[in-house]
Amino acid sequence: MLGNFSYKNATKLYFGDDSLKYLNEELPKYGKNIQLIYGGGSIKKNGLYDEIIQILKDNGKNVIEDAGVMPNPTVEKLNEGVKLAKENHVDLLLAVGGGSCCDYAKAVSVSVNCDEDPWDKYYIRFEEPTCEIVPVGCILTMAGTGSEMNAGAVITNHEQKLKIGHVFGEEVMPKFSILNPKYTFSLPKRQMVAGIYDIFNHICEQYFSGDDDNTSDYIAEALMKSVIHSSLIAIENPEDYEARSNIMWTATWALNTLISRGKTTDWMVHMIGQSVGAYTDATHGMTLSAVSIPYYRFIMPYGLNKFKRFATEVWGICAEGKTDEQIAEEGLQAMENWMKQIGVALKLSELGVTEDMIDGITEGTLILEGGYKVLSKDEVKQIIKASM
Template identity: 40%
Template sequence: MNNFIYENRTKVYFGPGCVKEFLVSLIKDYDTVMLAYGMGSVKKNGIYDEILGILIKSGKNVVEFSGIMPNPTYRKVMEGARLARSSGAQIILGIGGGSVMDCCKAVALVAYCKGDPWENYWERKGVIHFEPIPVGVVVTAAGTGSECNGAAIITNEEKRRKTGYDYPACNPRFALMDPTYTFTVPKEQMISGAFDSLSHVMETYFSAPDERNVSDEISETLMQSIIRNIRMILKDPQDYGARSNLLWESSLSENRLIKLGKQCDFACHLMAHQIGAYTDCSHGQAMAVLHPVYYRHIYKSGVEKFSRFARNVWKIREQGKTDAELAKDGIDALESFIKVTGLPTTLRELGIEDQKELKEIADSCHYSPGSYRRILPDEILKIFLECF
């Protein structure tokens, strides 16, 4: 294992009824609560009414920040920061999935920071010398794992850049995770989010060190479990066991635990971010399109780990195969699984209709230092064209 420092300040409350049981005590020290949510689904499913009722009954001054879109924009973050300052919000309570949680963390950081927030905290990894506004989250959709980290992935529409860094100071103080809140999430969205979780684990797993280590062994088990629970959701979207497992697996994939001692390869994620910056497509869907093609480009540089992926995750028998042959079989198994889930397999399905745009997107992608092999813009373009 490589050296590491582990930190996670988020306290998780998991299970049916956790919101009613714990929310009042968690917000008791705050008078003004900024209640943040997305495009209105929480009002349709009753979650908004339940939480607003708790806040009002507790005598809180509630300031609403609504309309947070999928792939939240920097413009929306700045709107929230202005509202937080003008209202004197003492805590931001986000209700939703990854987009809402990311936006809340970004608002908490930006509201009272000095200088240019984008330049200081998104263009590069900055240092936070102050305490952001406290954030609490009520998770309604699994996938990003944003509830247990300090990352805020934001799209700057003017710069056509989608990015974010994990700042421990921005971790939510608490995360309320009631799996029944995810029941109104459509099956397709649930599958997309679950695949995002799987991609987080794969991108941590497919990086050095490659000798036996705890992080990789946890990751193998986690990947098997995510795949199994996705299959269960495909059969029965209302399966509580599968929904609850996927919700917690989402957190485990991004609470920094499996990254301990790992270099992490986020090249595919960075490519997907830039596709999202240009198309506003679903992030999980973009990852499904890119992963098999990207892995076929790099597997020879990490053939030992890719063959282990085939053996330990997909249970493919060696039967006299070379490591390279076994590695290819593992990638084929991943691709077949993606097709079974019904996720997109081409960039056309994500809304990209003109190949000419692909070069601009490829040129905008950034390098991931943890990858087995550096992928330059020309090769990224080849990957995009193969995915088209």
Template identity: 45%
Template sequence: MNNFIFENGTKTYFGKGCVKEYLSCLTKHYGPNVMFAYGGGSIQKNGIYDEVMESLNRAGKNIIRFPGIMANPTYEKVLEGAKLARENKVDLIIGVGGGSVMDCCKAVSMAAVYSGDIWADFFARPGIMDFEPLPVGVVVTVAGTGSEMNGGAVITNEELKIKTGRDYPKCNPKFALLDPVYTYSVPKKQMVSGGFDILSHIMEIYFSEPDEDNVSDDMAEALMKNVIRNLRAAIRNPQDYSARSNLMWDAAMAENRIIKLGKRMDFECHNMEHQLGAYTNCNHGEGLAALHPVYYRHIYKDGLAKFSRFATHVWGISNEGKTMKETALAGVEALAGFIREIGLPTSLREMGIDKADLKKIADSCGISAGSYRQLTHQEIFEIFKECY
């Protein structure tokens, strides 16, 4: 394995009833002013809003609401939250929702205390955070991004048409509350998209060097099989607690930095999807589903041994009578078949994306340094056309 330094500063509370049991006492360690951040109205319909409010009121907090965080949080929304936090002398931010809410809260925690432009200094390029952001706690309602256990935030600058993410350990939530029951009311489309995002995160770590025997790859294979099995189970029965709890922990494990240890990591699909999102505001999981099989058909020969192992260890495909190339390609086709099975789009056309925009989107994409073969912008454009 390659050298690494590991850090994770998030204390995680997992299981049924954890919000009611722990949130009130956790907030007592902070000052009186709490920003309660969330997205649309779903948490007000399913009872989560009331449960969080009750906990914060029980702790005697002055609650400043910050609603309306969108699916692809914008830099403008971050600045709105930062202004609100400064004006109200916020001591703690509580983000209740999925990855978009959590990411926005982390960016707000930086912008609220930083005197400069956090986009220019921390998102346009990696920065050195020599200050303490506002503390953040999260209540997770959607299994997907794994943002609950890292310092990562993906933000869209609408003016520049750039969607990018950075991971700063100081932005790790101080605590994360994961109640699988909170995910029951998530619509099927959102649940499946989130589930595929989990799988995508794991695959993009797995399909990178080193390829020698290592702990991270072994763990990644177990997690991928778990996601596939439990996503199928959750589709059959949305209130299958075992399936929902496994998916929730799969999401956290995919992005809490553990399986990234010693790996180079290939996030090219995420780079491509982020720019599709920056231009079209498309659904993140759907975009990844449309891209992954085509991207892997382009690069599998450059990582033949790992793709062959993916086919046999994750999908259970026999390599008997097959060349390594045939086995590897069979694994990619099994992934494509799974995407069709769970009902995600298999083309950009299905997502309503305008073909005329694909060239400029391709030219704006970042190039992953950790991939088996680095793409050119022209090849990204070819992938987009094949995905269409």
């Protein structure tokens, strides 16, 4: 492993089908006013809302409801949440839902006591919080983003056609997260597989960089194999607890910063996918799946050894009698076949992208370093066109 690094993860996790009871252990640590954050109301249909409300009441908490968090939280919704938290002097932001709710809660947490416009401060200037941060807790109902154990928060600005993520410092990480795999059983299949691909791509973005012998890459390979194995079980039986628990746990470890230690990372699939999302509001995991294969085929010549390793170690491709290029390409073909099998989008046109959006999506794509090649805007456009 190369370079120097530090590692700390401040989030406490409670995992398993009896994990909600531990909310009783966490709530006494915080003040009386709890902002309960959730999405479209599915938690009311499945009974989780009532359970949480009862626990909050039993602990003497005053509940301020913040419903309607959309799959791609907007700057307008963020401003609403900040206003609500300020008016009610909130002591804890409790997010119940998937990554969007968790991201939104973290964005609110750094904005409540800040007098500046949060979009401008955090998402345009990429500044760090200079004010008191309201603590966040998460109760996860969808596996995918890893937001339950990291400091990232993605917000969409439709007016500016931008979808941007800010990875804050460890002080913004959720103080605790409750992970019950059974809460994911009722997800529609499309949401489940989008989350599965999001997990897989998080691992890819950290794996496809560097040429040294790095322990992080060995961990990444094991996580990828776990996702592949469990995904095939879950699409056949969505209520297979073992498969869904493995998917949920892998999602957390895919993006809690562990496998990025001691190496550079390549987040260009996410940068392109997020720009697509700003134009289409398409499901995040699907925007990633639609651009992944064209992107990885484009950069494969620049990181051929890693792509060869990916083929043999993750997909079990036989290397005998083949060139490195053939082995690497077979690995990407195996990945594409798996993506087809689980049912994710493989073309941007499936997500509503039209030819007249290509220039805007290209312009809205942030160019990051860290991968095997730093892209030009023309190369980004080439990849987007290949994804159509």
